[in-house]
Amino acid sequence: MDAILSDIHGNLAALEAVLEDIGRQKVDRIISLGDVVGYGPRPVECLKLVMDRCAFSLLGNHEYAVLRGPEGFNPIAVEAINWTKRQITDPGQLFYLSGLKAAKLEGNLLYVHGSAEDPLMEYVREAEDHAQFVKFVQDLQRDFQRFDLCFTGHNHRAFLGTTDAFIFPHPAWSKFHVKDKKLYICVGSVGQPRDDDPRSSYATFDGDVVEYHRVAYDIDRTAREIKAAGLHPFLAERLYLGQ
Ligand code: ZN
Numbered sequence: 001m002d003a004i005l006s007d008i009h010g011n012l013a014a015l016e017a018v019l020e021d022i023g024r025q026k027v028d029r030i031i032s033l034g035d036v037v038g039y040g041p042r043p044v045e046c047l048k049l050v051m052d053r054c055a056f057s058l059l060g061n062h063e064y065a066v067l068r069g070p071e072g073f074n075p076i077a078v079e080a081i082n083w084t085k086r087q088i089t090d091p092g093q094l095f096y097l098s099g100l101k102a103a104k105l106e107g108n109l110l111y112v113h114g115s116a117e118d119p120l121m122e123y124v125r126e127a128e129d130h131a132q133f134v135k136f137v138q139d140l141q142r143d144f145q146r147f148d149l150c151f152t153g154h155n156h157r158a159f160l161g162t163t164d165a166f167i168f169p170h171p172a173w174s175k176f177h178v179k180d181k182k183l184y185i186c187v188g189s190v191g192q193p194r195d196d197d198p199r200s201s202y203a204t205f206d207g208d209v210v211e212y213h214r215v216a217y218d219i220d221r222t223a224r225e226i227k228a229a230g231l232h233p234f235l236a237e238r239l240y241l242g243q
Pocket residue numbers: 007009035060154156
């Protein structure tokens with residue numbers, strides 16, 4: 001069984017809680033879909049843990065920003081990226097970052113940070129009306145030729161995007177059979193969830209069943225670390241709201 005996580009964003013308290021939760025299950029591999037850094041106060045420690053513990057990690061738009069400069073970021077995110085760049089000075093970590101890829105294909109499974117069409121930058125978004133849903137299904141049918149399942153992060157929200165509907169997990173309904181279907185599996189975010197649930201999100205997958213997990217962590221600790229680092233207070237406030 002694999003554990004798939006994304007968007008850790010330098011939130012060490014969240015990552016440690018998630019790794020502890022994963023440790024209680026029969027997980028063979030941990031996979032990271034990118035954005036290990038950015039926004040959060042402990043990028044170096046998070047990178048170290050990902051390098052030690054994950055089978056592989058992908059290039060997220062925040063890693064890309066550290067390497068090449070921010071694109072399409074708001075001022076708070078730009079400030080955080082510039083701060084993050086100053087923290088990552090270890091040549092081994094910089095070398096690791098420079099070798100990351102935005103997508104990985106494994107059999108009938110694609111792993112990306114963003115979308116199948118644009119693995120680095122594009123958001124998989126829930127449709128807000130019928131026209132958007134029709135477009136989502138058309139895009140999915142166009143892009144999912146060489147694979148059936150696509151694990152993704154970037155949107156910081158936990159849901160399945162299928163050709164029938166968008167499916168949102170909750171505690172009583174968190175396991176889904178996905179074999180022989182074509183769908184997006186959005187795993188949510190470890191370090192900065194934006195689906196109104198402040199708990200860290202990740203998924204496990206055994207080749208047939210995807211299970212969603214939420215893990216409470218010490219948000220106060222991360223908020224203190226954000227303050228101590230001199231990062232924008234909004235980056236702490238949003239963690240409490242899950243936004
Ligand atoms: Zn992200």
